[in-house]
């Protein structure tokens with residue numbers, strides 16, 4: 450019998466519902482993203498977006514998959530890390546469905562889910578993963594039963610830095626893709642803080658310095674070009690060192706910022722230099738969506754892990770390395 454899992458993702462500004470089978474087929478993957486008209490993402494507004502649109506997104510996912518509620522064998526939800534109000538809204542929907550349908554509930558670590566959906570798509574077995582998004586910037590690899598964070602940002606995430614910069618420069622949200630497009634017209638490199646601290650990164654100083662360049666009259670294309678080259682060079686350095694240290698043979702790029710072609714080009718260069726395979730997760734599975742939650746739910750369920758509703762409180766600060774990865778043991 451094929452096992453069908455409905456996965457709900459709602460850690461930040463996106464709400465997603467994905468339906469995946471235990472043989473790794475994504476039957477549907479529906480989502481919607483809150484786009485603030487001004488300023489950043491307000492957690493309460495984002496959670497209202499999820500509660501308003503969640504039911505219809507789930508309904509659409511079922512319809513696209515061609516199944517009914519009664520065909521679902523398992524409910525998985527993103528338990529963390531993320532914004533408290535968003536996590537709680539999503540968890541409430543997952544618990545309700547689990548009770549109503551009388552099927553097991555599985556709690557999923559959002560970052561781990563990004564890695565495993567990338568492995569499913571690429572058939573990679575044990576990669577070094579560069580996970581870059583609006584909320585996270587991490588270089589991760591599996592060691593000793595857990596996904597270890599080899600390096601990460603100490604302040605803001607790379608996607609957040611690009612979005613805030615874009616907002617300052619008058620671009621819409623999300624600004625990352627616009628920064629990428631405009632950077633192609635830039636060619637003069639202006640020095641920005643290259644903040645690699647041990648294996649960790651810092652992006653907030655770069656944001657301040659880039660805003661200063663703007664106030665000094667440096668052209669927007671040159672600023673975008675300089676920011677991309679510096680920011681991506683920093684995370685590529687960490688990835689390169691993680692590959693050299695772990696001697697792993699695969700490099701995986703995932704998260705919303707994986708859609709950036711310049712970052713992809715730089716990491717392709719790293720993988721060529723080290724003779725390792727490279728895969729960038731396709732756009733539909735790179736950002737935050739429910740299919741990755743559903744697939745991780747299946748992996749965990751098959752390894753014998755489910756959660757009682759009474760134990761399923763959300764974990765806004767749940768770190769990648771705080772979960773035993775039973776299915777890889």
Ligand SMILES: [Fe+2]
Nearest residue numbers: 582704736737
């Ligand atoms: Fe994410």
